[in-house]
Each structure stands twice: as structure tokens, then as C-alpha cells.
Amino acid sequence: VGNNVTFTYSSDGLIWKKTNHSGNVHANDILYIGNSMFVAVMNYGHIASCESCNTNPTNFETQDMSNSFSNKDFNRVTLGTYDIVFVGDDGFLNYSPLSTTTAWWSGFWSKSSGTNKNLWGICYGNYTFIAVGDNGTIQTSPENGTSYATSSVSPTWTSRSGTTNTLFDVIYENNIFMTVGDNGTILTSSDGTTWTTKSSGTTKKLSGITYGNGTFMIVGDSGTILTSSDGTTWTTRSSGTTNNLSGVTYSK
Numbered sequence: 104v105g106n107n108v109t110f111t112y113s114s115d116g117l118i119w120k121k122t123n124h125s126g127n128v129h130a131n132d133i134l135y136i137g138n139s140m141f142v143a144v145m146n147y148g149h150i151a152s153c154e155s156c157n158t159n160p161t162n163f164e165t166q167d168m169s170n171s172f173s174n175k176d177f178n179r180v181t182l183g184t185y186d187i188v189f190v191g192d193d194g195f196l197n198y199s200p201l202s203t204t205t206a207w208w209s210g211f212w213s214k215s216s217g218t219n220k221n222l223w224g225i226c227y228g229n230y231t232f233i234a235v236g237d238n239g240t241i242q243t244s245p246e247n248g249t250s251y252a253t254s255s256v257s258p259t260w261t262s263r264s265g266t267t268n269t270l271f272d273v274i275y276e277n278n279i280f281m282t283v284g285d286n287g288t289i290l291t292s293s294d295g296t297t298w299t300t301k302s303s304g305t306t307k308k309l310s311g312i313t314y315g316n317g318t319f320m321i322v323g324d325s326g327t328i329l330t331s332s333d334g335t336t337w338t339t340r341s342s343g344t345t346n347n348l349s350g351v352t353y354s355k
Contacts, residue, residue, distance in 0.1 A: 132179045144177035144189045183227045185250035190222035200252040212252045217260035228275020231295045235270035243295045265290045265298030276314035283309035315353025322348035
């Protein structure tokens with residue numbers, strides 16, 4: 104996903120094709136929720152989903168929700184046990200009921216995230232949601248065995264602190280929560296409550312993080328790539344580029 108409502112797809116990761124969508128909004132994140140269905144979040148209050156994407160990958164349907172959400176930019180989306188949750192500017196937080204058979208905008212429930220800071224990342228792990236953003240914002244919320252995509256139940260989000268640097272991405276892998284951000288910031292937590300600073304060996308902005316094959320990998324500005332087997336000791340790798348790197352993933 105990318106600028107101008109760009110959606111690209113591939114069956115093998117080698118050959119890519121572009122859908123025929125167009126527009127002036129940026130697609131910021133995309134998530135597979137199961138049963139051949141994807142959801143995407145975009146700028147200016149726009150969202151999209153693709154049903155039966157395995158057989159019809161061009162079947163992305165976009166919706167303009169800007170009137171409902173005051174033109175907020177939606178930055179990241181994640182999947183819990185019961186809900187699809189996405190975050191955005193000014194602390195925006197939304198729960199939508201998880202459904203792999205009907206359009207996911209069948210219900211939107213904006214909830215308080217406990218902050219008015221821009222939120223750039225969100226993840227789910229160990230029955231807990233973690234959202235991160237500007238000025239070191241870390242917000243946590245337990246799932247508590249229920250859906251919050253309803254007017255009758257409100258989640259509890261609690262502010263945590265570990266840095267004043269802006270944080271851009273967060274994951275839960277190998278029983279560790281990890282978040283990265285400006286000035287080489289790396290923070291880890293076993294429970295989402297207490298966060299510990301790890302030395303990255305760089306002051307570059309770190310934008311993306313993933314885990315696979317027993318290794319954490321972080322990417323950032325000026326071609327920065329860092330790897331670690333334990334999340335504590337980090338090694339700088341040569342990326343072959345000086346361009347800024349903003350995202351990374353691992354495919355099994």
C-alpha cells in the first residue's frame with residue numbers, strides 16, 4: 104500500500120501488480136484478518152477492505168469516513184481476539200468488530216486512548232494492546248475477554264513511560280514487547296507495563312521492526328539495519344543503501 108490509494112499484490116512475492124484504484128490519499132497500513140480478507144487504513148478518514156482477495160485481489164472497496172472522524176489520519180491497524188483496532192492522529196482510537204464474512208465497516212466505535220498525541224503504531228500480544236506515538240507515548244490496554252466494538256463497554260487505556268523520543272513501531276514477538284523510534288530508541292517489556300531502554304548503537308531514527316527465524320530486525324534512516332537474537336544486544340548490518348528504510352517484515 105502507499106500514496107494515491109496504491110494497492111499492489113503478488114501471489115509469490117516476486118511479481119507484483121497494481122490495482123486500478125486512484126485518489127489523493129495515502130494508504131498507511133494493511134492487515135490480513137483471515138478468510139481471504141484484508142483491511143487497510145489511510146489518511147483523511149479513509150478506510151478500505153478487500154473481500155475474497157485470494158481470488159479477486161483487485162476487489163478493494165474504499166470508504167470515506169472523514170465526516171465521522173474529522174479527517175483524522177489513520178496510521179496503523181492491528182487484530183485482537185475480538186476486534187480490529189486502528190489508531191491515528193491526536194490519539195485517535197477505533198474498535199471495529201472482527202468479521203471475516205462481512206465488510207468490516209459494519210460498525211465503528213471510537214474510544215478514548217487516554218492521550219491526544221499522534222499514535223504511529225499498535226500491536227496486540229499476551230491479551231494486551233500496545234499503542235505508541237509522539238513524545239514517547241506508550242498506551243496499554245488489556246483485552247479482558249470481551250469486544251469493545253459496542254457503545255456499552257469502554258476499554259481502559261493506561262499511559263506508560265520509558266522515553267521522550269517519538270516511537271514509530273511496536274511488536275509482540277518471542278514473549279517480548281518491543282518499540283523503536285527517534286534517536287536510536289529501543290524499548291522492551293515483558294508485560295507492557297515496565298519498559299527498559301536497550302542500547303542500539305545508533306542515533307538514527309528507527310522506523311520499523313520485525314521478528315523471524317529467531318532474530319529481531321530493525322530498520323531506519325540512512326539505510327540502518329540492526330539485528331538481535333535476544334532484543335538486548337544489537338549488531339549493525341550493511342543494507343547496501345543510504346536511503347531511509349521505513350518498514351520490514353519476515354515471511355515464513
